[in-house]
Amino acid sequence: MSKLKIKNLHVNVGDKEILKGIDLEIHSGEIHAIMGPNGNGKSTLLSAIMGHPKYSITEGSITLDDQDVLSMSVDERSRAGIFLGMQYPQEIPGVTNSDFLKSALNARLEKPLSVFQFIKKLDKNIEELQMNENLAHRYLNEGFSGGEKKRNEILQMKLLQPQFALLDEIDSGLDVDALRIVAEAINSMRSDDFSCVMVSHYERLFELVQPTHVHVLIQGKIVTTGGYDLIEKIDQEGYDWLKELGVVLEEEQDQQPIILGSCARKVVE
Amino acid sequence: MIKITVDSSGIVLSQSDERINILDQTIQFVQSIEETVYVDVQLKEHESLKLSYVFESNTTCRLVERKTLNTQSVFHKDITVLDGAHIKMFLENLTKQSENVECIENVSIKKDASMSVGYAELEEANYKGEYLYTLDGEGASAKVRMAALSNNDMRKNYKVSIEHCAKYTSGQMDNYGVVKNNGKLYIDGIGTIQRGYSGSSSHQTNKIIVFDEGCIAQANPYLFIDEYDVKASHAAAVGRMDDEHLYYLQSRGLTKHQSMQLITYGYLMPVVEVVEDEDLKQHFEDVLLKAGA
Structure with missing residues (x-):
C-alpha cells in the first residue's frame, strides 16, 4: 500500500498564485476525480505533482510514502511511480515512438528489455488499445490526431505500469468508441497497487471509470469532496449551487457581447 | 568487404x-561496384x-569514408x-580531441552525373571543414x-x-547542427x-538547435544568383531546444541526459x-544514436 500525500500546497506561475492550499491524500486502490470550472487550477495541480518547471511551489509538501517528491527531478518522480497523462502531449520530430517507448521502459529496469520482449509487449498493448500498427515507426505524436495522442498517453501508462497515474483531460478529443477503449484500459489497471487522479469536464468518463472520491477545485482550493453522487449533481446543475456553500465563483471576465443581427452562439471552450 | 586504408x-x-586502380595519390573506380567500399583515412x-x-x-x-585526423593536420581531397x-557517399569524421584540424574537399561533378552525400560530424575536435561542390556538366546534381x-x-x-557551372544542374544542401556545453558551431551554406x-536549381536549409547558455551558433545562408531562369531558395534557423520536449521525455523516466540525446x-x-x-542508412543511424552520449 502506498500513499501520495499533498499538504497545504501553494503553487505560483510567475507572480500569480494558482493553488492556494491543497490538501489531498491518495491511497493505492483509489480513483479520484477532480472537477471544477476552467482556469481554477486542476491541470496546475497535476503538473505540479509531476514537476513541470513552469510551476513554482511556494508552500506545502508532496510526499510519496516517506519520499519527498518536491526534491526529486521530473524523471526521478516518474521512476518513483508517478505518471502524468498530459492534456497536450508534445510532438517530438525525428524520435520514433518505439525508440522513445523503449528508452522509457528501460529507464526503470536494471536489465534492458531485449528487442523481442519489447516488441511483444508493445504489440500486445497496441492491439488492446486498437491503435494503428504503424504507430511504432511514426515520430512521437507528430501528425497524430487529438484522439491518437490521448491513446498514446494511455499506451505509455500501460507500458510503464505506474503506481500513481494522473490523467489530465484524457477524454478530450476522443470519440465514443475511443473513450470506451481508454476507459477499459484504465479499468484494467485498477488494483490494490494502483491509484489514479483524473481531471475531466465530462460525466461520461467517470461513468465508465467510476471514481471512489470526487473533489471540486475552485479558485485554487478544494471546496468540497464527496462520492460519485457529486458528479451527477454537477452534471445536472453545474457549479452554481456551490455558492450556497459559501463558494465565490469568479465572474466571467470577458463576456462575449451579443451583436444584434447575428446568431448568439454558445461559445464552447 | 572492400577496404582501403589511406595514410x-x-x-x-x-x-x-x-574495378579499382590505385595510382599514387588517386583511387580510381573504373567499374561499378555493388558492395559498399570502406575507406579509412588516418x-x-x-x-x-x-x-x-x-x-x-x-x-x-557507394562508399563509406571514415577519417581520423589529428592536431594541426590538413587533409585535401x-x-x-x-x-x-552515380555516387553515394557517407563521410564520417572520427577526429577526436584535436586542435586546428582542416579538411578541404573539392568535388567536381560532370555531365548527367550525380552525387549524394551524408556527412556525420559528431566527434569532439576543433575543426574546420570546407566542402566545395562544382556542377561542371549539364544535368549534374549534388x-x-x-x-x-x-x-x-x-x-x-x-x-x-x-557552385553551378553548367545548365540544368541541381544542387541541394541541408545542414543540421546541434550545439551543447559551450560548443561553437558556424555553418556557411553557399x-x-x-x-x-x-x-538550374539551388536549394539549401541550415538549422541549428542550441541546448544551453554559453553556446554559440551561426547559420549563414548565401545565394549568389546571376541568372534569371533558375529556382533558388534558402532557409536558416537557429533556435533553442524546446523545454517542453525535455519535460515530456523526462516525465516518462528518461534522465535529462538521455532526453537530450534522444532529442x-x-x-x-x-x-x-x-x-x-539501406546499408549506409543503418550505418548512419548507428553513428547518430551514439552522438552526444
Missing part, C-alpha cells in the same frame, strides 16, 4: 580488385595529405565524378546533407558550397549560379534520409 605512407587496398599530428577519388563514366558506387556516374554536433567547448567551422546556366538524435535524423541506400 601518409600511401594507399593500401585490402585485396586487389580489377593522419598523424602536423601531417598533410592529398587524396583524389575518380569515378569513371557511368559507374555507380579532390573528387571527380565523370559523365553519368545532394548534400550534414549532421554536425559541437559539444564541450569545441569550435567547428563549416563552409558548404555548391549556393552560386553563374550567368548563363539557366534551368539530438531526432534533430539530426533527417540527414539519414538523404542516404537512399
Whole structure:
C-alpha cells in the first residue's frame, strides 16, 4: 500500500498564485476525480505533482510514502511511480515512438528489455488499445490526431505500469468508441497497487471509470469532496449551487457581447 | 568487404580488385561496384595529405569514408565524378580531441552525373571543414546533407558550397547542427549560379538547435544568383531546444541526459534520409544514436 500525500500546497506561475492550499491524500486502490470550472487550477495541480518547471511551489509538501517528491527531478518522480497523462502531449520530430517507448521502459529496469520482449509487449498493448500498427515507426505524436495522442498517453501508462497515474483531460478529443477503449484500459489497471487522479469536464468518463472520491477545485482550493453522487449533481446543475456553500465563483471576465443581427452562439471552450 | 586504408605512407587496398586502380595519390573506380567500399583515412599530428577519388563514366558506387585526423593536420581531397556516374557517399569524421584540424574537399561533378552525400560530424575536435561542390556538366546534381554536433567547448567551422557551372544542374544542401556545453558551431551554406546556366536549381536549409547558455551558433545562408531562369531558395534557423520536449521525455523516466540525446538524435535524423541506400542508412543511424552520449 502506498500513499501520495499533498499538504497545504501553494503553487505560483510567475507572480500569480494558482493553488492556494491543497490538501489531498491518495491511497493505492483509489480513483479520484477532480472537477471544477476552467482556469481554477486542476491541470496546475497535476503538473505540479509531476514537476513541470513552469510551476513554482511556494508552500506545502508532496510526499510519496516517506519520499519527498518536491526534491526529486521530473524523471526521478516518474521512476518513483508517478505518471502524468498530459492534456497536450508534445510532438517530438525525428524520435520514433518505439525508440522513445523503449528508452522509457528501460529507464526503470536494471536489465534492458531485449528487442523481442519489447516488441511483444508493445504489440500486445497496441492491439488492446486498437491503435494503428504503424504507430511504432511514426515520430512521437507528430501528425497524430487529438484522439491518437490521448491513446498514446494511455499506451505509455500501460507500458510503464505506474503506481500513481494522473490523467489530465484524457477524454478530450476522443470519440465514443475511443473513450470506451481508454476507459477499459484504465479499468484494467485498477488494483490494490494502483491509484489514479483524473481531471475531466465530462460525466461520461467517470461513468465508465467510476471514481471512489470526487473533489471540486475552485479558485485554487478544494471546496468540497464527496462520492460519485457529486458528479451527477454537477452534471445536472453545474457549479452554481456551490455558492450556497459559501463558494465565490469568479465572474466571467470577458463576456462575449451579443451583436444584434447575428446568431448568439454558445461559445464552447 | 572492400577496404582501403589511406595514410601518409600511401594507399593500401585490402585485396586487389580489377574495378579499382590505385595510382599514387588517386583511387580510381573504373567499374561499378555493388558492395559498399570502406575507406579509412588516418593522419598523424602536423601531417598533410592529398587524396583524389575518380569515378569513371557511368559507374555507380557507394562508399563509406571514415577519417581520423589529428592536431594541426590538413587533409585535401579532390573528387571527380565523370559523365553519368552515380555516387553515394557517407563521410564520417572520427577526429577526436584535436586542435586546428582542416579538411578541404573539392568535388567536381560532370555531365548527367550525380552525387549524394551524408556527412556525420559528431566527434569532439576543433575543426574546420570546407566542402566545395562544382556542377561542371549539364544535368549534374549534388545532394548534400550534414549532421554536425559541437559539444564541450569545441569550435567547428563549416563552409558548404555548391557552385553551378553548367545548365540544368541541381544542387541541394541541408545542414543540421546541434550545439551543447559551450560548443561553437558556424555553418556557411553557399549556393552560386553563374550567368548563363539557366534551368538550374539551388536549394539549401541550415538549422541549428542550441541546448544551453554559453553556446554559440551561426547559420549563414548565401545565394549568389546571376541568372534569371533558375529556382533558388534558402532557409536558416537557429533556435533553442524546446523545454517542453525535455519535460515530456523526462516525465516518462528518461534522465535529462538521455532526453537530450534522444532529442539530438531526432534533430539530426533527417540527414539519414538523404542516404537512399539501406546499408549506409543503418550505418548512419548507428553513428547518430551514439552522438552526444
